[in-house]
Amino acid sequence: AQKITQTQPGMFVQEKEAVTLDCTYDTSDPSYGLFWYKQPSSGEMIFLIYQGSYDQQNATEGRYSLNFQKARKSANLVISASQLGDSAMYFCAMRERRSGGTASKLTFGTGTRLQVTL
């Protein structure tokens, strides 16, 4: 079963508008973390935002916010006031913490390609 599901292969948004990129996850681990990364056409992976499963508030980083709905197992990325430079692939990822507290690997979704238009 897919652990991270991104159902939108591609999205368009007009400049200055807000856009929501969907991400749902599946885990039985009570302690986990959710991440969003941006991959522009140049290829690098850029960390955007992180949400811990025990965090009470939704994470925000500048124009990025994470709409975390734990009961629905969703962690959607909201980009406000879109800019042309936001055009990129966006990946949702999950980290499940194994017993013993050691760091664990990230599992990535398939990504959503966002295109910002004038």
Add this chain to the structure above:
Amino acid sequence: DAGVIQSPRHEVTEMGQEVTLRCKPISGHDYLFWYRQTMMRGLELLIYFNNNVPIDDSGMPEDRFSAKMPNASFSTLKIQPSEPRDSAVYFCASSFYGQETQYFGPGTRLLVL
């Protein structure tokens, strides 16, 4: 501060040749991860190290792949012999215990002809 450094950025080689990819993690980070990105399989973890010790290599595709971390500031991923299906972008990432975020290097784009 310098981020994760990878070399080479691009590598073109012929089938059967040995390929060595290099990574320097962020100073102070004690976890190092090697990922591979392909169109077919997306981003997948190959192996990760903690304090220079391999912890999970279950993602390494086969014996042709090997990874080492001789010290805290250097790791290699070697493919010997290389095959065309190894063509991909290979990322190195690092983090430290207590901080959740993994920071990625720029990647090495490998093409095996």
